Amino acid sequence: MTVQPATLERPKGSADLLVRLSADDMAAVDALIRERCDSPVPLIPALAEHLIGAGGKRVRPMLTVAAARLSGGRYVTPDGPLKLAASVEFIHTATLLHDDVVDGSQLRRGKVAAHLIWGGASSVLVGDFLFAGAFEMMVEAGSMRALDILARASRVIAEGEVLQLTRAHDLDLDKATYLQIISAKTAELFAAAAESGAVVAGASDADAASLRSYGMNLGLAFQLVDDALDYGGVSEVLGKNTGDDFREGKATLPLILALQRTGEREAAFWDRTVGKLKQEEGDFERARSLILDSGALKATLDLAQDYAEKAKADLAGFPADDWRLSLEALADFTVSRAS
Amino acid sequence: MTVQPATLERPKGSADLLVRLSADDMAAVDALIRERCDSPVPLIPALAEHLIGAGGKRVRPMLTVAAARLSGGRYVTPDGPLKLAASVEFIHTATLLHDDVVDGSQLRRGKVAAHLIWGGASSVLVGDFLFAGAFEMMVEAGSMRALDILARASRVIAEGEVLQLTRAHDLDLDKATYLQIISAKTAELFAAAAESGAVVAGASDADAASLRSYGMNLGLAFQLVDDALDYGGVSEVLGKNTGDDFREGKATLPLILALQRTGEREAAFWDRTVGKLKQEEGDFERARSLILDSGALKATLDLAQDYAEKAKADLAGFPADDWRLSLEALADFTVSRAS
Numbered sequence: 001m002t003v004q005p006a007t008l009e010r011p012k013g014s015a016d017l018l019v020r021l022s023a024d025d026m027a028a029v030d031a032l033i034r035e036r037c038d039s040p041v042p043l044i045p046a047l048a049e050h051l052i053g054a055g056g057k058r059v060r061p062m063l064t065v066a067a068a069r070l071s072g073g074r075y076v077t078p079d080g081p082l083k084l085a086a087s088v089e090f091i092h093t094a095t096l097l098h099d100d101v102v103d104g105s106q107l108r109r110g111k112v113a114a115h116l117i118w119g120g121a122s123s124v125l126v127g128d129f130l131f132a133g134a135f136e137m138m139v140e141a142g143s144m145r146a147l148d149i150l151a152r153a154s155r156v157i158a159e160g161e162v163l164q165l166t167r168a169h170d171l172d173l174d175k176a177t178y179l180q181i182i183s184a185k186t187a188e189l190f191a192a193a194a195e196s197g198a199v200v201a202g203a204s205d206a207d208a209a210s211l212r213s214y215g216m217n218l219g220l221a222f223q224l225v226d227d228a229l230d231y232g233g234v235s236e237v238l239g240k241n242t243g244d245d246f247r248e249g250k251a252t253l254p255l256i257l258a259l260q261r262t263g264e265r266e267a268a269f270w271d272r273t274v275g276k277l278k279q280e281e282g283d284f285e286r287a288r289s290l291i292l293d294s295g296a297l298k299a300t301l302d303l304a305q306d307y308a309e310k311a312k313a314d315l316a317g318f319p320a321d322d323w324r325l326s327l328e329a330l331a332d333f334t335v336s337r338a339s
Numbered sequence: 340m341t342v343q344p345a346t347l348e349r350p351k352g353s354a355d356l357l358v359r360l361s362a363d364d365m366a367a368v369d370a371l372i373r374e375r376c377d378s379p380v381p382l383i384p385a386l387a388e389h390l391i392g393a394g395g396k397r398v399r400p401m402l403t404v405a406a407a408r409l410s411g412g413r414y415v416t417p418d419g420p421l422k423l424a425a426s427v428e429f430i431h432t433a434t435l436l437h438d439d440v441v442d443g444s445q446l447r448r449g450k451v452a453a454h455l456i457w458g459g460a461s462s463v464l465v466g467d468f469l470f471a472g473a474f475e476m477m478v479e480a481g482s483m484r485a486l487d488i489l490a491r492a493s494r495v496i497a498e499g500e501v502l503q504l505t506r507a508h509d510l511d512l513d514k515a516t517y518l519q520i521i522s523a524k525t526a527e528l529f530a531a532a533a534e535s536g537a538v539v540a541g542a543s544d545a546d547a548a549s550l551r552s553y554g555m556n557l558g559l560a561f562q563l564v565d566d567a568l569d570y571g572g573v574s575e576v577l578g579k580n581t582g583d584d585f586r587e588g589k590a591t592l593p594l595i596l597a598l599q600r601t602g603e604r605e606a607a608f609w610d611r612t613v614g615k616l617k618q619e620e621g622d623f624e625r626a627r628s629l630i631l632d633s634g635a636l637k638a639t640l641d642l643a644q645d646y647a648e649k650a651k652a653d654l655a656g657f658p659a660d661d662w663r664l665s666l667e668a669l670a671d672f673t674v675s676r677a678s
Contacts, residue, residue, distance in 0.1 A: 041502045098467060102460035121441035124463055125501045128437060128470070132493035135474055139487045147486065148478045154471035162464045163380045 013332025018062060021326050025065040025082060026058060032086040036133050047114050047126045051093055054111050059222075059330075060092050060193045061085035067197030067211045070323045080200040083141040084150070088193045090134035091154055095189075097127035099161065103248070146196040153192030160184025164250075171259065171275045173251035179220070182227075187219025210314045214327065217311035221334045224304035227252035228297055229337075231288050243284045249277045253303070257296035258287070266290060301335065308335045352671025357401060360665050364404040364421060365397060371425040375472050386453050386465045390432055393450050398561075398669075399431050399532045400424035406536030406550045409662045419539040422480040423489070427532045429473035430493055434528075436466035438500065442587070485535040492531035499523025503589075510598065510614045512590035518559070521566075526558025549653050553666065556650035560673050563643035566591035567636055568676075570627050582623045588613045592642070596635035597626070605629060640674065647674045 019026075037048040068081035099105070100113045101120045107113060115123040131154070138147045164181045167173055194215035198208040230245040231254050245252050251259075251274070259270055269290075273283050291297050311331040318324045358365075376387040407420035438444070439452045440459045446452060454462040470493070477486045503520045506512055533554035537547040569584040570593050584591050590598075590613070598609055608629075612622050630636050647670040657663045 039498055039501075041498050041505065043501055043505050044498065095467075098463050102463060120459075121504055122501065124437050124441060125497050125504065128434075129494055129497035129501065131467070131470060132490055132497055135490035136487070136494060139483060139490055142483070144478060144481070144483065148475070151471055151474035151478055155468055155475060158464050158468035158471055159378055159380050159383065162378075162382055162461065162468070165460055165464065166380065166382050 012336045013329050013334070015057075015059075015330050015333050017322065018066060018326035018330050021069075021322055022062050022065045025069075025085070026062060028079070028082050029058075029061050029065065029085045029089070032082060032137070033089055036086065036090070036137065037130075039129070043118065043122060044126055044129055047097075047118050047122055048093070048130060050111065050114050050117070051096065051108065052089070054108070058089060060189055061089045063190060063193040063215055063218075064088050064197035066323055066327055067194040067203075067215075068201035070211070070318055070321075070327070071198045071201040071203035071207055080141040080143060080146075081197050083137045084143075084146055084196050084200055085193075087134040087137045087141070087150060088189065088196070090130045090137070091150065091157075092189060094127040094130040094134070095157060095161075097123045097130070102161070102165065141200055143196075143200045146200045149192050149196045149199065153188045156184050156188045160186075160188070167251070169249040169275065169277060170251055171270065173256060175253065175256055178251065178253055178256055182223040183216070183220060186223040187216045190219030190222065191215035207317070210317055214311045214314035214331075217307045217314060218331055218334060221304040221307040221311065221331065224253060224300055224307065225335055225337060228254055228300045228304070230254075231291050231297060243288075246273075246284050246287050247279065249274045253300045254291045254296045255287070257299050258291040258294050261294040261296060262290050304335045308332060351675045352668050352673070354396075354398075354669050354672050356661065357405060357665035357669050360408075360661055361401050361404045364408075364424070365401060367418070367421050368397075368400050368404065368424045368428070371421060371476070372428055375425065375429070375476065376469075378468070382457065382461060383465055383468055386436075386457050386461055387432070387469060389450065389453055389456070390435065390447065391428070393447070397428065399528055400428045402529060402532040402554055402557075403427050403536035405662055405666055406533040406542075406554075407540035409550070409657055409660075409666070410537045410540040410542035410546055419480040419482060419485075420536050422476045423482075423485055423535050423539055424532075426473040426476045426480070426489060427528065427535070429469045429476070430489065430496075431528060433466040433469040433473070434496060434500075436462045436469070441500070441504065480539055482535075482539045485539045488531050488535045488538065492527045495523050495527045499525075499527070506590070508588040508614065508616060509590055510609065512595060514592065514595055517590065517592055517595055521562040522555070522559060525562040526555045529558030529561065530554035546656070549656055553650045553653040553670075556646045556653060557670055557673060560643040560646035560650065560670065563592060563639055563646065564674055564676060567593055567639045567643070569593075570630050570636060582627075585612075585623050585626055586618065588616045592639045593630045593635045594626070596638050597630040597633050600633040600635060601629050643674045647671060 033052060034049075037045045037052060039045055062085075064085040065081055096108060097114060100108055101115045101123045105113050106116065114126075134150070135147070138150055160181055160183070163177075164185060167177065167181070191212045192215070195208050195212035198211040203211070227245065230242055230252065232242045246255070255274065259274075263270065269286065273279050273287065308331040312328045315324050315327055372391055373388075376384045376391060378384055401424075403424040404420055435447060436453060439447055440454045440462050444452050445455065453465075473489070474486070477489055499520055499522070502516075503524060506516065506520070530551045531554070534547050534551035537550040542550070566584065569581055569591065571581045585594070594613065598613075602609065608625065612618050612626065650670040651667045654663050654666055
């Protein structure tokens with residue numbers, strides 16, 4: 001296996017400072033999340049708890065909390081940022097529930113996907129319950145502008161998911177369309193999470209726009225790295241399944257670039273494995289080698305690094321306090337987890 | 340076939356006056372609906388148009404418009420009621436899309452169900468798109484209270500759907516649970532449609548509560564009649580398929596009452612056809628006869644009539660203008676369509 005030395009030299013970064021600074025706020029957000037999963041219909045908290053209790057990194061609600069703290073804290077309502085943070089996690093969870101039904105995924109956060117236990121119908125309806133509950137909490141947060149931001153984001157996410165669905169198994173998918181898809185289905189919620197936190201904390205328009213841009217760039221870096229990790233990243237020891245995207249024929253950037261760079265020589269291989277989705281033993285390993293050897297993986301991670309740098313630059317106007325440092329370290333960490 | 344004379348004497352009612360009075364407002368609502376179905380992702384307007392373009396009665400958005408008109412019209416924003424009415428139709432359409440996936444329904448509004456043309460995944464995601472779009476329009480309507488009402492309603496609808504799902508094929512379902520289910524999955528949106536229309540038009544708390552109650556009672560009457568019509572109503576000429584609820588073993592009130600009234604004598608029949616869902620040729624006709632002859636159908640329609648009367652009584656405090664008359668006539672019409 002080819003090791004890409006450049007990748008190993010990326011800034012390490014860490015989420016530790018952000019996790020530590022936001023610990024109290026996030027404990028309150030977690031309590032709110034659990035409280036709002038409750039319902040007189042027992043299946044609802046059972047299914048919601050299965051997914052929400054499985055953990056996850058809570059990056060998105062942490063962004064809302066951090067953006068509010070960084071924006072000074074003239075809150076519209078005292079617990080506005082916490083309510084919005086919980087809303088953001090509800091929207092994310094609803095999206096995961098619906099996506100897993102749409103993709104027929106087997107695993108989520110290391111546990112059997114909810115739809116395999118309670119059925120697809122329950123996952124769809126509990127997703128709807130969480131989505132509606134998110135908007136109830138936004139109303140309580142009291143900021144019409146924050147509501148607008150998160151409603152718009154929810155619509156853009158759905159558009160991104162549909163776009164991805166209609167372009168599945170598409171050998172001709174280009175980088176621009178790929179970036180359009182991940183910006184809608186992933187980065188938009190990062191952007192809205194940060195922007196709405198800023199807005200509910202009374203940030204200036206310029207600060208809210210900077211935090212939105214930070215979230216967007218971070219989200220793009222995050223998804224690029226996720227898509228690189230599905231080909232095993234650069235290290236072999238990752239503790240997660242790889243190859244799902246390849247097996248589904250999903251055209252993510254590592255594959256798009258490898259197709260461009262090796263397409264003529266390997267036309268038959270790509271057409272069979274991705275175009276026709278007829279895969280055999282060893283195909284993933286060969287695809288992985290082509291992606292590594294053609295530099296497609298390195299190019300994907302370099303692009304992720306570019307977005308992480310842009311994210312850090314978006315914070316330049318804020319005082320260099322611990323919150324800003326923690327968000328800068330998070331941007332570096334997002335990329336370094338692939339090396 | 341037994342004809343229930345009492346049923347034929349119900350007040351006839353009509354939706355004509357309401358349709359006529361609200362024609363201009365509803366033309367604007369329809370234009371808004373079509374505009375907001377648009378998206379750069381072509382599948383979205385195609386799928387949404389398939390369902391929304393198929394018509395439907397638009398009863399719910401009409402309630403929003405009528406409640407706003409009846410409440411005097413000191414609107415929060417000039418087109419607030421229209422935006423809310425379009426939101427209500429979007430929520431309703433999203434619910435239909437998700438329900439048809441959940442139930443595996445074949446037909447909707449006389450057309451092949453969307454999920455059979457574009458797949459369940461598309462129906463789930465376009466439902467999400469419409470749901471998010473509904474909240475964007477609510478933000479534009481500018482009333483936080485109206486947003487709260489419709490967000491809460493959306494959550495209650497999902498809870499009702501999950502409750503119905505977990506109690507399917509349940510021979511022990513009682514009338515109270517049945518009423519709880521239809522109040523959540525159907526009547527809540529009628530109630531919220533009317534209440535939010537009142538609120539955005541600056542109605543007093545008392546008037547908003549009366550219109551909410553009108554919507555709730557109308558919604559209960561509407562669903563009871565729908566469930567009666569699934570056993571053919573009282574007339575044989577209805578121009579719609581009957582028997583879907585029976586074939587799915589869905590315990591609606593006509594069946595619940597027939598089980599209570601004929602359960603001992605017909606225990607084996609009900610256990611086989613509904614409990615075990617092993618149905619043969621002629622079973623539906625026999626179930627229908629038992630439901631008619633035991634008076635279960637008449638009792639269902641009598642209850643619907645009671646709710647329609649309550650709905651009309653809820654309007655007593657409003658001036659007896661054309662709008663009030665149109666809503667009274669709508670309540671009677673809701674029940675009379677089954678006779």
